[in-house]
Amino acid sequence: MPGGAATHVLGIDSGGSGVRVGVARADAYGGYAAENPLTGPPPLTWSSSTPAVVGARGIDAEDLLARVLPAARELLHEAGARRLGAVCVGAAGMATLGEDLRTRLPAALADALGVRRLALAADAVTAYAGALGQHPGAVVAAGTGLISLGAVPEGVMERVAARGAEGLGGASEPDDATGTGAPPGTGGAPGALRTGGAPGGGGAPSTGGPSSTGAASGGGAAAPRGDTRWAATGWRRADGWGHLLGDCGGGAWIGRAGLEAAMRAYDGRDGGSKPLLARLEAVFGPATGLPGKLYPRPDRPAVLASFAPEVGRCAGEDPVAQAILRTAARHIAEAAEAVCPRLESSGVALTGGLFRMGAPLLTPVREELAARLSGVPVTEAAGDPLDGALCVAAALATDELRLPRDAALLSVV
Template identity: 50%
Template sequence: MTYDTGPSAAFRADADAGTGILAVDSGGSGLRVALGSAGRGALGRRSSPVPVRTGARGIDPAHLMEQLVPLVRELAAETGAPPPTTAVVGAAGLAGLGDALRAELPSALAREFGVRTTALAADAVTAYAGALGAHPGTVVAAGTGLIAVGTDLTAWRRADGWGHLLGDCGGGAWIGRAGLEAALRAHDGRPGGSAALLARAEERFGPMAGLPGQLYPRTDRPAVLASFAPSVAGCAQDDPVAAGILHTAARHIAESAAAVCPSEGEPRIALTGGLFALGDPLLVPLEDELARRLPHALRTPAEGDPLDGAVRIAVDLATGAAGLPHEETLLSVVSSV
């Protein structure tokens, strides 16, 4: 793919309208983009449902730009936002799959849009910024997987986020897998089984003898496992096995939060992500676990999502405000001038 040799015409006009910012959230559900100014924040948003590809070089910067360019041009025409001189890209998998992005994306953004400062952030960091801003504390980001990040504003700490085979304990795939295990135990007549979960699993997947064949060959196994988590929550009120799974998940989540939460001062704790839509069957035991393990920390609702976090980081960079700590694999800043 080739890029234009200079900023698009939509950005060359009105160059004195203010300090422009570009914020991007790239994850498993696609790409979301916000365009705005340092003084006014996001002026408009667009999204694409197509996730950015990964390959042998990790996250593909050319595919990201292929989707990003038309979205940003549409926003520029719609909002009249000033040309973006600062960009923040939050990406799932950045820590382990971000080498090509770090090497190529800042220069691509400079050529296409005239961006002079680019920050590349792990999606857990943009989730933190969206939930808490530049305040000490910890954020648990949970959906299919689970990761906890914390900072005292001098350094980052992370816990879990190791994927469904090695970790993500308490996340959606973990809960769904535990529920299906309990269903299979009931199917076999082994201790620890749940007839209620067996019935739900058969409704969802058909006869249990065919479950391995449905699950193991799939490349989206974590999402398939996580799709059963709502069934576990739906059984929890009347089924002690399902309730026990969610209590154990709550303990795992609280352990990860405690591992990264600053021990001094009055840190904040926020929860973000689709997992917490499971509601009281998970949240009630989780609140108990957090209160027991982190009595000095203040539970607070998440103020925003990862795209909001990317906007916040971009505003801080553009205005020179003190913000979150920089670290090569989690939040790095590159100047193109």
């Protein structure tokens, strides 16, 4: 590709359900995911339902490259790309399984595609970017598992803190990193800290799990009203600890709770659900055979999650199923509350296949979020993780990337 201004960017999304590749114009995500992020033609995409191989060094870079490079070349040719400005690779397990990717991808992509700007991101980060762009807020990504990620883009807290010294509420500068203003429906004065939600407003301590980035406390106030949660880093994480230690409210959690209620009904114990028992037997066969079908499976979380839609289908007639979803909604809202910055332009986005369950889950989730994060708008995700990878790549290509750098979550080489 000859030199000159970047014309296109490449995004790669490697997850548990497969690998996807996308090519978009470098200017297609104008202002890096503002209110309507896609300002150009839709990206060209390729997908495979086979996940990347995981070996002794984590995600196998050679296997991933062998599949995505031919697809990328074909998409770039089809798009008429003259110069590839940047690449973003978003991968499930990047933080703990990304050693081989971090070691081999920079040189390999430079040799194969001539690209010198590469972002390596956890899939939670690309889910965040696809959902909210560079606006402050929180994203709950829920499928088989569940993780919540909150972010304050670079420069936001400094501007809010500076304005806070002069008195909040009168600033005219937007507090998002792109200068595009708050997302639709936020209302209020840009830059003002929220005082609703958890007791103590912006100073409320996190109630979720430990942060993978070490941002918990200490380090001096980085924001007005004593909220020090963002002093060490611009990212906060809650849950995502797997089906044995967490992922509370996710698909495997809901499915397991539903199956337990079914087995209680089979035994005649309190808390049982005959409708869920009927669905268990319709899906898996006799209840007594379920342990033998479940415990030997290496994909137990996925098997458990496959029963979550049955819980949703029973919720309209079964108070036990309804209570399971209400508890799941509370866990989801707790995870969002733990990571959401209390800024006037903050929003919460819900993304992932679990939310396709619809009203049986979404209605209690929205009620719980309204109670815990009063005034924070809950929005549909603007895009998916592949859109997020393309957004990050477009911002990197144009020197507009403001999402915080983090060795485990988002690194740029």
